[in-house]
Amino acid sequence: MSKSLKEMDVLRQHLAKHQLKLTRQRELILTAFLRQEHVTAETMYHQLAKKDPHLGLATIYRTLNLFCEAGIAQARHFGTQTQYDNISHKGHHDHLICTGCGTIVEFENCEIERLQEEVATKNGFVIQTHRLELYGLCARCRH
Amino acid sequence: MSKSLKEMDVLRQHLAKHQLKLTRQRELILTAFLRQEHVTAETMYHQLAKKDPHLGLATIYRTLNLFCEAGIAQARHFGTQTQYDNISHKGHHDHLICTGCGTIVEFENCEIERLQEEVATKNGFVIQTHRLELYGLCARCRH
DNA sequence: TATCATCTTGAGACGGCTTATCAATTTCAA
DNA sequence: TTGAAATTGATAAGCCGTCTCAAGATGATA
Numbered sequence: 070m071s072k073s074l075k076e077m078d079v080l081r082q083h084l085a086k087h088q089l090k091l092t093r094q095r096e097l098i099l100t101a102f103l104r105q106e107h108v109t110a111e112t113m114y115h116q117l118a119k120k121d122p123h124l125g126l127a128t129i130y131r132t133l134n135l136f137c138e139a140g141i142a143q144a145r146h147f148g149t150q151t152q153y154d155n156i157s158h159k160g161h162h163d164h165l166i167c168t169g170c171g172t173i174v175e176f177e178n179c180e181i182e183r184l185q186e187e188v189a190t191k192n193g194f195v196i197q198t199h200r201l202e203l204y205g206l207c208a209r210c211r212h
Numbered sequence: 213m214s215k216s217l218k219e220m221d222v223l224r225q226h227l228a229k230h231q232l233k234l235t236r237q238r239e240l241i242l243t244a245f246l247r248q249e250h251v252t253a254e255t256m257y258h259q260l261a262k263k264d265p266h267l268g269l270a271t272i273y274r275t276l277n278l279f280c281e282a283g284i285a286q287a288r289h290f291g292t293q294t295q296y297d298n299i300s301h302k303g304h305h306d307h308l309i310c311t312g313c314g315t316i317v318e319f320e321n322c323e324i325e326r327l328q329e330e331v332a333t334k335n336g337f338v339i340q341t342h343r344l345e346l347y348g349l350c351a352r353c354r355h
Numbered sequence: 356t357a358t359c360a361t362c363t364t365g366a367g368a369c370g371g372c373t374t375a376t377c378a379a380t381t382t383c384a385a
Numbered sequence: 386t387t388g389a390a391a392t393t394g395a396t397a398a399g400c401c402g403t404c405t406c407a408a409g410a411t412g413a414t415a
Binding site: 292 | 361362363364365366367372373
């Protein structure tokens with residue numbers, strides 16, 4: 070059952086801490102969300118329409134924003150839309166984005182992360198999160 | 213006179229190459245743009261209202277996007293708005309953003325840039341631009 | 356310098372994405 | 386089980402950025 074997932078506990082804690090309630094919709098959206106790397110609210114709306122035709126788009130937006138506050142998701146403004154990334158499940162990752170075809174390649178680089186910490190410390194900051202996006206042309210689009 | 217600025221020449225070349233024209237508005241917006249690190253279209257609209265009350269917001273958007281195509285500016289989706297960064301004058305820089313007070317500290321780190329290239333190459337990409345934002349708490353906000 | 360095809364502008368309409376509103380419903384502590 | 390408080394769904398509203406188009410500006414050419 071999904072109730073045993075680590076993220077579900079994180080959500081539960083966040084809800085308890087802020088006097089919020091665990092609803093059927095929040096459970097539904099969380100389990101669907103955790104199955105993917107990144108989604109838009111619109112995407113989830115269509116995906117979940119099959120399971121619950123009455124689930125409103127506003128609820129999805131509200132819930133995804135809630136996940137961000139709980140540290141389960143991270144919002145990313147891409148083009149005109151907002152993408153919600155699943156940071157809790159696979160850990161943080163960065164993006165390599167093709168400006169030609171829109172392909173997104175994910176990557177992680179410990180060395181870069183280490184240098185980021187260094188820069189932050191040098192400036193008196195303590196990093197909570199970060200975002201690194203490299204834009205360019207993939208091999209196919211270069212021809 | 214502003215006509216001798218390096219960026220003005222870059223713009224001129226871009227315009228010539230694409231059969232576009234150098235207008236009073238484009239000159240006006242460019243010189244104002246170069247005086248700042250990053251602006252939104254709205255900000256420039258108000259700034260320039262004093263110099264030319266009839267300058268339209270659409271023209272500012274169009275012109276800032278033109279600057280992006282010419283390689284003078286870079287668009288960055290920040291929160292709900294689009295920020296246009298002046299990359300031509302000071303070179304590219306990344307951001308360290310305090311989630312407490314909103315302070316933005318700019319930095320550059322060649323080593324990080326080099327590693328980015330490495331990651332891109334490994335994935336068959338050629339980087340055109342990138343965005344790196346570190347979010348955290350500054351020294352003051354931590355207390 | 357005068358001409359004129361072409362590009363640009365300004366003003367507002369328009370459209371996409373996200374949030375606000377609010378009555379009805381659900382949750383959960385007591 | 387009860388009831389105060391939170392949540393939901395539907396839709397209106399808001400915001401940001403782009404599109405439209407008639408009027409005006411630009412600049413290559415003669």
